Amino acid sequence: MQRHSPYATPFVMEFVQKTASLANDLYWTIAPASLDQPPVYDAAFKDFVSRLSFKSFVVRVTVCNADVLLPPADAQECDASILANLPNRFPVVFGKLTLSSRLGCQLACQLASRLNCNELVCRGVTAGQALQVIESVGGDRELRRAVLVVEDVGVEGITWGDRAADLPKIEKLELSLTGVSEDVDAASVGNLTSTSLLRLRGLRGLHVRINDRSIIKYGTCLTD
Incomplete structure (x- = not known):
């Protein structure tokens, strides 16, 4: 609901609140x-939030x-401050969070914590944004x-294994690096990335792709 919507009457807001309470x-x-x-x-x-x-x-x-959104190249991330007004963590057994916008990283971070x-x-999104979430x-x-x-990955690859103690356990990880320059040694990037990621806690399955080419597949990973 847009915060300045002319349709945000008390009746509509109450209906939205009731619907949200049951939404999957x-x-x-x-x-x-x-x-x-x-x-x-x-x-x-x-107060509504x-x-x-x-x-x-x-x-x-x-x-x-939104389908109509054509953000300028220098657009800043969407402000996430309103989420501070949400109640505490969602009382759910299973939660799936999907982020498909570079502009929504801070929103996703707030939601991931709740x-x-x-x-x-x-x-x-960039590798840095994915790590933040x-x-x-x-x-x-x-x-x-x-x-x-993820995009914007350099010759050093992904080195998240160095942060393993600060990250959640990840049972199955499917990582695809896109837009990697043809001038970059994909095998080297894949080796550095895989070696680091294998240090993540709880890992039972790892699949790494670079520019849609499979580099390593360890264990069993689910695919869409």
Whole structure:
């Protein structure tokens, strides 16, 4: 619901709150108005957000761009401050968080810290952004599956194994590095990446691809 929507009557807001409490699928769609800097949230909207409750045991949350959104190249990330008004962690047994927008990283980080996240999907984001979201899940928790399609990876590859103690346990990790320059030695990047990722805690399956070419497959990984 847009914060300045003329349709945000008390009746509609109450209906949204009741619907949210039973919803299995929740979407944060980044629209042009979402990129206002700084955002303006009045007291009524903050109160509305604070009254949202999520009671479903299975919740899938998706952060994505609206179809009409054509952000400029220098667009800043969508502000996530309104999420501080949400109640505490979602009381769910299974949670899946999907991020498919570079503009929504901070939103996804806030949600990852509140959702009992068993499965994480990040597409079309940088490696640094994907790492931020994983860190937000928390080192004391566990991901059953993580599917990551990341960009802007250099010759050093992915070195997240150095941060293993701060990251959640990840049972199955599918990592695809896209847009890697043809001038880069893909085998070297794949070796550095795989060697580092095998240090992650709880890992039982690892599949690494570079520019859609499979580099390593260890254990058993689920695929879409």
